[in-house]
Amino acid sequence: MRNHGNADVSRRGLLLGAAASAALTATPRHGQAMPADADVPSAPHPGPVPIMNPVMNRVSLTVNGAAQTLEMDTRTTLLDALREHLRLTGTKKGCDHGQCGACTVIVDGRRINSCLTLAVMHEGGSVTTVEGLGTPAKLHPMQAAFVKHDGYQCGYCTPGQICSAVAVLDEIKAGIPSHVTASLTDAPQATNAEMRERMSGNVCRCGAYSNILEAMTEVAGQKMADQQNGRDPA
Amino acid sequence: MRPFTYERATSPADASAKAASIPGARFIAGGTNLLDLMKLQIETPAHLIDVNGLGLDKIEETPDGGLRVGALVRNTDLAADMRVRRHYAVLSRALVAGASGQLRNVATTAGNLLQRTRCPYFYDPNQPCNKRQPGSGCSAIGGVSRQLGVVGTSEACIATHPSDMAVAMRVLDATVETVRPGGATRAIPIAELHRLPGDTPHVETSLERGELITAVTLPKPVGGAQLYHKVRDRASYAFALVSVAAIVQPDGTGRVALGGVAPKPWRVEAAEAHMKQGAKAVTAGLLADARPTDDNRFKVRLAERTLAAVLAEARG
Numbered sequence A: 001m002r003n004h005g006n007a008d009v010s011r012r013g014l015l016l017g018a019a020a021s022a023a024l025t026a027t028p029r030h031g032q033a034m035p036a037d038a039d040v041p042s043a044p045h046p047g048p049v050p051i052m053n054p055v056m057n058r059v060s061l062t063v064n065g066a067a068q069t070l071e072m073d074t075r076t077t078l079l080d081a082l083r084e085h086l087r088l089t090g091t092k093k094g095c096d097h098g099q100c101g102a103c104t105v106i107v108d109g110r111r112i113n114s115c116l117t118l119a120v121m122h123e124g125g126s127v128t129t130v131e132g133l134g135t136p137a138k139l140h141p142m143q144a145a146f147v148k149h150d151g152y153q154c155g156y157c158t159p160g161q162i163c164s165a166v167a168v169l170d171e172i173k174a175g176i177p178s179h180v181t182a183s184l185t186d187a188p189q190a191t192n193a194e195m196r197e198r199m200s201g202n203v204c205r206c207g208a209y210s211n212i213l214e215a216m217t218e219v220a221g222q223k224m225a226d227q228q229n230g231r232d233p234a
Numbered sequence B: 001m002r003p004f005t006y007e008r009a010t011s012p013a014d015a016s017a018k019a020a021s022i023p024g025a026r027f028i029a030g031g032t033n034l035l036d037l038m039k040l041q042i043e044t045p046a047h048l049i050d051v052n053g054l055g056l057d058k059i060e061e062t063p064d065g066g067l068r069v070g071a072l073v074r075n076t077d078l079a080a081d082m083r084v085r086r087h088y089a090v091l092s093r094a095l096v097a098g099a100s101g102q103l104r105n106v107a108t109t110a111g112n113l114l115q116r117t118r119c120p121y122f123y124d125p126n127q128p129c130n131k132r133q134p135g136s137g138c139s140a141i142g143g144v145s146r147q148l149g150v151v152g153t154s155e156a157c158i159a160t161h162p163s164d165m166a167v168a169m170r171v172l173d174a175t176v177e178t179v180r181p182g183g184a185t186r187a188i189p190i191a192e193l194h195r196l197p198g199d200t201p202h203v204e205t206s207l208e209r210g211e212l213i214t215a216v217t218l219p220k221p222v223g224g225a226q227l228y229h230k231v232r233d234r235a236s237y238a239f240a241l242v243s244v245a246a247i248v249q250p251d252g253t254g255r256v257a258l259g260g261v262a263p264k265p266w267r268v269e270a271a272e273a274h275m276k277q278g279a280k281a282v283t284a285g286l287l288a289d290a291r292p293t294d295d296n297r298f299k300v301r302l303a304e305r306t307l308a309a310v311l312a313e314a315r316g
């Protein structure tokens, strides 16, 4: 019988869980006996595979316009390649699990979480980080708008927010729908609701959200004005 | 993360053959689920086969008026395809309800279908979990199970399948196309892709080892009002507690599948005979075999209410 939600069982379960985890950590993980799954379709653990030494791999990609060739452990995420190998520390590591957006960069024109992709998967790719959007002397309009509207407090999430914000306006312009787009067949507009929804993958612990939205609104407005005047926005 | 060797596949058949023959080999597509789990050493592949370069990223019309969606089509591109927005709106809606913009830009059709559960104990290598470590026990049964499944679960595992997209594909009667290690292809109805846990919760799909998903085909459009409602703890960027994918025809007949409640997209065709009677009757059929925990009993009521809201919206 299943004792779903029974409080006593749950306490006992927790204690047993603790004992079992202690036992688990005591056993060497490598070569631990696993059930023979070889004949089970799609079993996620195909039995023990020996742990190998680190494997090196070469990857060539363009970062902020400059060609780079790196010799790296295959395990290196794009985020670690940028920060640890190329010393581009503008891009931040928050959660390292796709949950916060601090690592957002633009790869081949699209914003992605650089923590959940391997550098080796981007052979020939083109990466733009916050350092590549603009320079202190010539800020990208979104960077300037963040400064003007105080779109940050501690600043840790900011590079990811800025990369995301730039891409969000492009996504709206490209007509990509979002969860709050009322009609799937009409072109989405840069409304507050649209920008908030599309920025939900960027978490800010300081809660600078409303100022970020103001910055984006200003840039979205500039973009629209520029389009109407037949100018290409920067 | 454990060290691994890496290669780019050269053809679907080559990828499949290698995945079957190289010990510890796995496909990597977007990597948004696999790498997450590799960092926690819940997944420990020794060899990664990158399938991104296989050209499986196109959406094409089929001779019978349907759509064939390549396995590597990104979630963003599928949601934004005008044919999908017009004729398979439930799929666009489900896709944009999932994850974040950054993740959808990378996540693929096949990877989304094969993403693994979000059961918090599965994610914690220090806790017993039959899915992660067969035979070790299930920490969720008798533990914190608010987010877990209420139907289709077993004594061994009560985890849910977390995908939004898959729920819409189930209601659209999609078919999963694959290539097997010998080079033979097959078509698997989406209803048969995910397996119920029974006493082998670590075996999650009907795919063979090395079998590569190449595409998902959608039959020709069925029309109707197509809706996806997702109820979650945050307004965005959170997994479903309960979701409803529905296609409602002008005469009140239709189809319904639930997400967030079961180890696979949950659809019971017989329950759809009650569509005209309303949400209570349909949900009763859908969740007749539900065995909720005290923590997640609310999902039964929530499913009914969410469906009621969907039906009201469909009626306009």
Ligand SMILES: Cc1cc2nc3c(=O)[nH]c(=O)nc-3n(C[C@H](O)[C@H](O)[C@H](O)COP(=O)(O)OP(=O)(O)OC[C@H]3O[C@@H](n4cnc5c(N)ncnc54)[C@H](O)[C@@H]3O)c2cc1C
Binding pocket: A097, A098, A099, B026, B027, B028, B029, B030, B031, B032, B033, B034, B035, B036, B051, B071, B097, B098, B099, B100, B103, B106, B107, B108, B109, B110, B111, B112, B113, B114, B115, B162, B163, B164, B165, B211, B212, B213, B214, B237, B238, B239, B240
């Ligand atoms: C913070 C966060 C929030 C999320 N929120 C949601 C949400 O709300 N709703 C939702 O639905 N999802 C959500 N997701 C999950 C996301 O949708 C999945 O991670 C994504 O769809 C997986 O696709 P991928 O291409 O990155 O898969 P991968 O990580 O590349 O692969 C996943 C699995 O599929 C296998 N695989 C990949 N391609 C193939 C193929 N062609 N044939 C056979 N096997 C293959 C891989 O070997 C692996 O086992 C979230 C993820 C994160 C990190």
Ligand code: SF4
Binding pocket: B117, B119, B120, B121, B122, B128, B129, B130, B131, B132, B137, B138, B139, B140, B141, B148, B156, B157, B158, B159, B201
């Ligand atoms: S519900 Fe399934 S995934 Fe979660 S702890 Fe139990 S066996 Fe593991």
Ligand code: FES
Binding pocket: A092, A093, A094, A095, A096, A097, A098, A099, A100, A101, A102, A103, A104, A113, A114, A115, A116
């Ligand atoms: S560090 Fe990549 S999303 Fe948090």
Ligand code: FES
Binding pocket: A151, A152, A153, A154, A155, A156, A157, A158, A203, A204, A205, A206, A207, A208
């Ligand atoms: S400014 Fe501090 S986290 Fe966003």
